[in-house]
Amino acid sequence: MGGKNRAMPSLHSDNAAEEFVATSDLTQYDLSGFKPMRFEIEPKGAALNMRLPASLLDAVKARAKAKGIPYTRYVRMLLETDVAQRP
Structure with missing residues (x-):
């Protein structure tokens, strides 16, 4: 075949996505528009409550x-990124 030139179909359910991945050659599709997605698997056992200026x-x-993304996930992402950086 001619490479990565096919557009990805719209998949509206987990079952449709699972079947598509299981039966398709993904090397034939243009995946350049895909964005990384982070799945949150670790359970959340602690809470953080802080006061901020409304403008912030x-x-x-x-x-x-x-x-x-939800703003709480965004704040957690910022914290994780900062903590993961070397001092």
Whole structure:
């Protein structure tokens, strides 16, 4: 075949996606538009409660919305990224 030139079909359920992956040659599809997705598997056993200026919280919510994720996940992502960096 001619390489990665086929568009991915819209898959509207887990079952449809599972069947598609099981029966398709994914090397024939253009995956360049895909974005990495993080799955949260570790259970959350602790909570953080903090007070912020409303303007900062609004800015955080706007950034999270632009990324298409809930703002609490965005804040956790920022914390994880910072902690993972070497000092």
